[in-house]
Amino acid sequence: MRRYTPKDNVQKRAKYNDRYWVAPIIPRVDVSEDEHFASVSKIISESVELLDSYIELGQLVLEIKPEQNIDAITALKEECGYSVCSELSAIDYLSQDGEFEIFYQFLNMTERKRARIITRIKENQSIESIVPLYDMAKFAEREMYDMFGIYVNNHPYLKRIIMPDDWEGHPLRKTYPLEGDEFASWYEVDKIFGKEYRDIIGPENRDPARVDRYDTQRFARVGKEVPFGADPSLVDTTETPIEYSSAPLSDYNKGPHKTLDKRK
Amino acid sequence: MQQPNKLRPFFENLNFERDDNTMVINFGPQHPSAHGQLRLVLELQGEQVVKAYPDIGYLHRGIEKMAENMIYNEFLPTTDRLDYIASTSNNYAFALAVERLIGVEAPRRAQVIRTMLLELNRIISHLFFLATHALDVGAMSIFLYAFREREFAMDLMEDYCGARLTHSAVRIGGVPLDLPDGWLENLARFLDKLPSQIKLYEDLLTENRIWKMRLENVGIVTPEQALSWGCSGIMLRGSGIKYDIRKEEPYELYSELDFDIPVSDRCDSYGRYRLYMEEMKESIKILRQLIDMYYTTDSQLMAHAPRYISAPKEEIMTQNYALMQHFVLVTQGMRPPKGTVYAPTESPKGELGFLIRSEGEPYAYRLKCRAPSFFHTGILQDILPGTYIADVVTIIGSTNIVFGEVDR
Numbered sequence: 001m002r003r004y005t006p007k008d009n010v011q012k013r014a015k016y017n018d019r020y021w022v023a024p025i026i027p028r029v030d031v032s033e034d035e036h037f038a039s040v041s042k043i044i045s046e047s048v049e050l051l052d053s054y055i056e057l058g059q060l061v062l063e064i065k066p067e068q069n070i071d072a073i074t075a076l077k078e079e080c081g082y083s084v085c086s087e088l089s090a091i092d093y094l095s096q097d098g099e100f101e102i103f104y105q106f107l108n109m110t111e112r113k114r115a116r117i118i119t120r121i122k123e124n125q126s127i128e129s130i131v132p133l134y135d136m137a138k139f140a141e142r143e144m145y146d147m148f149g150i151y152v153n154n155h156p157y158l159k160r161i162i163m164p165d166d167w168e169g170h171p172l173r174k175t176y177p178l179e180g181d182e183f184a185s186w187y188e189v190d191k192i193f194g195k196e197y198r199d200i201i202g203p204e205n206r207d208p209a210r211v212d213r214y215d216t217q218r219f220a221r222v223g224k225e226v227p228f229g230a231d232p233s234l235v236d237t238t239e240t241p242i243e244y245s246s247a248p249l250s251d252y253n254k255g256p257h258k259t260l261d262k263r264k
Numbered sequence: 265m266q267q268p269n270k271l272r273p274f275f276e277n278l279n280f281e282r283d284d285n286t287m288v289i290n291f292g293p294q295h296p297s298a299h300g301q302l303r304l305v306l307e308l309q310g311e312q313v314v315k316a317y318p319d320i321g322y323l324h325r326g327i328e329k330m331a332e333n334m335i336y337n338e339f340l341p342t343t344d345r346l347d348y349i350a351s352t353s354n355n356y357a358f359a360l361a362v363e364r365l366i367g368v369e370a371p372r373r374a375q376v377i378r379t380m381l382l383e384l385n386r387i388i389s390h391l392f393f394l395a396t397h398a399l400d401v402g403a404m405s406i407f408l409y410a411f412r413e414r415e416f417a418m419d420l421m422e423d424y425c426g427a428r429l430t431h432s433a434v435r436i437g438g439v440p441l442d443l444p445d446g447w448l449e450n451l452a453r454f455l456d457k458l459p460s461q462i463k464l465y466e467d468l469l470t471e472n473r474i475w476k477m478r479l480e481n482v483g484i485v486t487p488e489q490a491l492s493w494g495c496s497g498i499m500l501r502g503s504g505i506k507y508d509i510r511k512e513e514p515y516e517l518y519s520e521l522d523f524d525i526p527v528s529d530r531c532d533s534y535g536r537y538r539l540y541m542e543e544m545k546e547s548i549k550i551l552r553q554l555i556d557m558y559y560t561t562d563s564q565l566m567a568h569a570p571r572y573i574s575a576p577k578e579e580i581m582t583q584n585y586a587l588m589q590h591f592v593l594v595t596q597g598m599r600p601p602k603g604t605v606y607a608p609t610e611s612p613k614g615e616l617g618f619l620i621r622s623e624g625e626p627y628a629y630r631l632k633c634r635a636p637s638f639f640h641t642g643i644l645q646d647i648l649p650g651t652y653i654a655d656v657v658t659i660i661g662s663t664n665i666v667f668g669e670v671d672r
Contacts, residue, residue: 011332011333011627012332012333012334012627014596014597014599014625014627015596021599023599023601023602023625024601024624025602025603026601026602026603026604026605056603056604056605057364057365057603057604057605061604083491084491084494085494086608086615086634087494087606087617087619087632087634089619089632091629091630092630103604103619105617105619105634107608109507109512112512112513114606116604116606134492134493134494135489135492135493135642135643136494136639136642138645139638139639139642140638140639143638147328162320162321162671163321163324164321171326171329172329176329178326178329178330178332178333
């Protein structure tokens with residue numbers, strides 16, 4: 001029987017897991033430990049509903065509802081002085097919870113503090129754009145859309161940014177394999193030669209470790225070498241035996257053996 | 265959408281022939297001044313840019329995807345390929361994020377060596393910026409002078425780790441090697457020579473009429489724009505906002521070092537060029553202090569954390585338990601605790617940070633590389649309109665974008 005592989009997460013997994021090992025969790029500090037973060041958390045909780053708030057590795061983490069992201073981020077920017085949004089993107093939790101986690105990473109330059117707002121949306125749910133607040137979202141949200149397929153409402157120009165415009169699939173989803181899917185293997189062949197040449201060219205090799213025994217232009221035919229570029233079907237491909245050096249080698253298995261009798 | 269084929273290639277339905285006075289031109293991706301693989305679609309009214317659309321992704325290798333399929337130590341050499349001009353800063357940013365995740369601090373000597381490599385890389389990167397930027401603007405000889413000095417700095421890197429571009433010299437938990445014999449003397453000799461070279465560049469450029477005409481009041485980034493676009497590094501300090509992560513959120517040894525953060529409120533390419541020169545001088549200052557610091561450290565190079573980091577080679581070869589740990593760490597990989605970390609560092613280009621979500625597995629559940637150049641490319645669409653076509657190249661040059669980290 002073929003080995004079962006999960007289809008909802010095709011990323012590499014650990015081969016061996018200790019049954020009794022429980023992964024430790026990075027300690028979450030209560031927001032009241034830090035004066036600034038406590039006040040930020042209080043201000044945000046006045047404008048939106050806070051699902052969770054804690055300090056992780058010195059950075060404030062606030063979990064909010066996805067519909068309230070604009071309200072929360074406006075309060076964070078206008079009232080708490082978080083003038084820079086350094087990064088925003090998503091994390092794919094579709095296989096576990098059917099949700100994406102979206103994070104916004106902020107920086108307060110006067111207090112030298114960093115905060116992160118996280119929110120979870122369902123697979124087909126979209127989220128409001130923060131372009132009116134931070135211009136960086138013009139690029140970052142496009143990347144999020146490109147990589148995860150999360151639609152961002154009211155984005156001025158929501159379009160693929162890194163992948164080509166006519167690409168299918170969203171590469172950072174856990175269901176997308178590392179070496180690309182069926183579409184990816186034909187994409188360049190179709191582009192360069194045209195669909196009608198698919199039979200002649202074949203799908204693109206997207207696995208750099210693959211050994212192609214009909215490849216005559218690389219060194220993948222050890223023992224079955226043919227002239228460069230020659231058609232392997234026309235060449236005699238009986239295996240050439242590997243020649244070993246005939247220099248005299250001393251065989252240590254012959255002759256008097258060392259006995260361990262004395263080591264009783 | 266137009267169906268692309270061989271005769272009608274895919275151009276996102278750009279209409280190159282227009283009825284009005286504007287003209288659409290396609291700049292790059294294979295343009296020498298596109299700093300790699302930037303494609304800009306520019307809409308021109310005469311010589312003036314009315315609309316600019318930066319198109320990226322021509323160097324996309326899926327590094328964030330690869331991070332999800334590699335153990336942490338395996339991924340570290342991949343980070344070299346982000347900002348390949350200063351790869352130690354990428355290695356370091358990743359190593360720092362993982363170290364914060366597993367709660368390990370590198371030993372003192374490793375910290376000194378890492379900080380040295382970071383600053384040496386900053387010099388290499390800034391010299392590269394100066395060379396290519398000057399070449400873009402038209403000053404050919406600077407390119408040759410700056411590359412000569414960069415070559416000496418790269419020789420130092422090569423002496424240390426054997427590689428010139430892809431160093432992987434910083435590892436999670438420390439550095440793999442001590443400095444070779446005579447390295448510090450060579451570094452000191454290089455540092456003695458560099459200020460006179462920087463003076464040579466400044467003599468050639470700073471008061472040069474053509475250089476000033478090409479750079480002054482070109483590529484204005486207002487402080488509001490810089491903040492809103494998440495600019496960092498010199499793009500931010502060139503707009504008069506004094507924020508350097510080395511100073512404000514110190515990591516490694518920067519809290520103990522004495523250096524200044526140059527800042528300019530000119531907001532233009534000329535101000536940024538001046539900052540690059542000043543930063544190189546500060547790096548020289550830092551490196552000189554580090555040479556003295558090195559002699560006060562003891563010889564430990566990797567942190568002692570048997571759960572996450574292999575023991576030193578001598579222990580692995582002599583002690584059974586160290587060998588077992590090493591075997592598990594190499595074949596299975598370390599398993600950091602569950603949680604998220606975002607560790608910002610000041611790379612030569614700006615704020616480079618890795619956000620890592622760990623689910624307690626040897627593979628990162630999600631790794632987001634916050635690359636400064638990504639946003640510095642994005643800001644082009646806002647600062648290019650209104651400028652002239654001849655200045656476009658200057659502006660791209662002065663943002664100092666590297667496409668390895670834009671496309672990742």
